[in-house]
Amino acid sequence: MANRPIKVALIGNPNTGKTLLFNQLTGLNQKVGNYPGVTVDKKEGISKLSGTQSAIIIDLPGTYSINPTSIDETIVLKTLLKKDIKESPDVILVLADVENLKRNLLLFSQIKDLEIPTVLAINMVDQMQKKGISIFLSVLEKELNTEVILISAKRNEGIKEVKEAIIRCHVAAKASPLCGINHKIDPDYFAKLKEISPSHSLYELWLMITQNNFPETVTSEEKEDLLAFKKDISKLKKYQHKETIYRYQEINKILKKTYIVDKSKASDLQSKLDKIFTHKIFGYFFFFLILLVIFQSIFDWALLPMDLIDGFFAQLSELAKASFPEGVFTDLLTEGIIPGIGGVIIFIPQIAILFLFIAILEETGYMSRVVFLMDKIMRRFGMNGKSIIPLISGTACAIPAIMATRTISNWKERLITILVVPFTTCSARLPVYAILIALIIPDTKIFGFLNLQGLVLLSLYTLGFGMAIFAAYILHKILDINSKSFFVIEMPNYKLPSLKNVFFEMVEKTKAFVFGAGKIILALSIVLWFLASNGSSEYKNAAEIVSKMEVNRGISSEEMDKRIASFKLENSYIGMLGKSIEPSIKPLGFDWKIGIALITSFAAREVFVGTLATIYSVEANDDDVTTIKQKMASEVNLETGEKRFNFPVGMSLLIFYAFAMQCMATLAIVKKETKTWKWPMIQLIGMGVLAYISSLITYQILS
C-alpha cells in the first residue's frame, strides 16, 4: 500500500543549485501555481522516494535568511509559519553550497529552531577538491544534530541518499532547536515570550513579533500578548542583531571542528574572470557584446519558427472553416479563438530564446556582474542595478519583465522600473513596425551596406529604451516615496550552466507567459470578434443595402462580397466605435479604420495588422503580409486623394505604437504586482497622452 506523500519544503540560499536539485528530484513531474494574492510562482513537484513512498516537493524562493526583505522571501516565512495547517511541510530539506557553508548554515540554524524535522544537503561537493575543502561528515552531523548528505546535483550524485534521508527523517519525526536563541541574549525576556503559547516553538513566536506575521494557529489572546512585545521596536532590532551574531558564533564553533579549507589548493578563477567582467572598459564592452548576440538571435533564430506558426494557424482556421458547418460557432472558432491562440503562440520562439539567454546569464553568475556595473548609472534614473534585467526582458515581453522586478527590495526603485518597462520595444510591436516600415521607408542601402529599413527599426528600439530611461528620470524627480532600503547583491562564483536546468527554466517561464498573458489575449480577441461581427440594423441588412447601391451595379459577385464585408465592418459595433473616435485622431492623420485597429490593438499590439487586413477586406485565407501590404499601400485618403499610408501618417503611427500603453495583459500584471489600479491607470493615461502628443507633433510637422 502506498503511503500518504510526505510534504517536503526545499529551501536554501540563492545560487546553491536549488532549482537543479528540485529538477533532479522531480523530473518533469512539476507544476507552477501561484501563491494566493501575489504572483510569485509556487513550484511543486512529485518525487518518488521509494517503492511505496512519494513526496510533494515545494521549491521555495531562494533566501539568505527567514527574515524577509522581498516578496519572494516573505513566501518562505509564511510557508514555514503555517504549522498544523494542511500546507505546512512535514520535512524541510535545506540545501547548502559547500563553498559558502558558513553563510548557508545561518539559514539552516534558523530553520532548525522552528523545530520541524530537517535534512541538510550540501551541494557542489564535486568542487571540494579543487577548492581544497574537507568536511568531517560524522562530526558535523552530530554537532548539527541533523542528517547531512553530500551531493552533486549537477552530476546527479547523492540524490538517492537525499530521498532515503527524507524518509528516515519523516519516520523519526525528531526535531530540536540548534541554537536556542534565548539563553545568551536575554533569558527573562525570552522566557516570558515562550509562556504566551506553549504550542509554538520559541523561535516561531520570535519570528511572529519581529516579522509582524501571525498565522491562524495563534489565538486572539495570544496575539494580543505577542503584540505587547512588539512595542519596543528598538529592543527587537537590537536582539535581532545579537541573534544573528550569536548564530554565527555557534556556526563558527561547529565549523572549526568539521570544515577545513586549504587555501593554497584553491584555484582563483573567480578573481581572474572578475578582473575582466567588471573592468571599467572591457566590462561594458562584454556586456554590450552579449546584448548584441542576444538581440541578433531573437530576430534571426525566431524568424523561421514564427513564420511556421503563422502559417499553421492560418491553415488551421481554413481547415476548421471547411470542416464545420457554417454558423456562429464556426465563425467564433475561425475568426475569434484560433487567431486569438495563434496571436499568443507566435511569440513563443522569441520569448523562449530570450529566456534561454537570461537563464544562462543567471546560471553562470554573470548577471550579478551586470548589476554591479550598471547600478550607479541606473540609480541616476531612480532605478537599481537590478532593473537592467527587466529592461532587457522587456524587449521580449513586458509581463515576465515586470515579474522580474521582484528582486528589487527598494519599493520606489521597483515601482519606477515597473512603470517604465512597457516603453521598451516588446515583440508585439515588431509586426506593426515591420509592416509600417515596409510601407513608408524605401528599401535602399545607405553607404552601400546599411539597410535603411533596418536602421529605422533600430532607431525605434533606441527610442523605446531612451524613453524608458527618460520617463524613469521624470518619475524619480516627481514621485515622493520615501522608501529606505539598502542594496546588496551576492557575486556568486562563476559556474558552467547546467543544460538541463537552463532548458527547464526556459520551458517554465515560457509556459508561465503563455498561460498568464494568453488567457487575457484570448478573451479579448473573442470580445473583439463579437463586436466586429454584430452591429446595428444596417449591419444586419448589409447584403441588401450594398447590392442596392448605385455604385455597386454591375460588379462581379466576388467584388460584391468584399464590399458587403467592408460595409458590415463599418456598421458593426466596433466600426461605430472607430467612427466615434475619428474626430479625435484625425489630427494625428488617422481615419476611423486605423482607429479600429488602435482599439483592437489594446488586446495585443500585433492585432493591428490582422485588424487592418480584415478592414481592407483582404480575401479571406490569404493573409500573408504582401497582400496586406499591397492593400494598405493602395488605400487612398478620400479627402486628399493621396495614399492613406504616406510618410507622415506612417511615422505618426510608428511613434504612437512606440509610446502608447496598448496591452491589457501588462496592465493586469502591473495591478497584481502593485496591488492597486492606481499605477496601471497612471501608465495607461500617461503613456497614452505622451503617444497622442508625440504623434500629433510628428504628423503636423511632416505633413
Next chain:
Amino acid sequence: MSTIATLQIGEIGYISEESLDFIPLKLLEMGCLPGAEVQLLQIAPLKDPLYICVNGSHLAIRVETAEQIKVLKIE
C-alpha cells in the same frame, strides 16, 4: 577612522565592534559581522558600488552603506 569605503583595492580590514548598529540586518546575515575580515576586491567603474569579500562571501554593496561600516586595519 577608516571604513570599508576608504579601503584600497586588495586591502584588508576588520569590521569594528562599534559599527554593529549601522550594519543592516540583511548584511549581517550575509556574513558582514563585527570582527570579520573584509577585503575590497573591486570598485565599479563609476566608483560605486563596491565589491567586497567578507567572511568568505562575495558581495557588492553601495558606498553609502560601506561608509557606515568602520574597519580596523592591521599594519
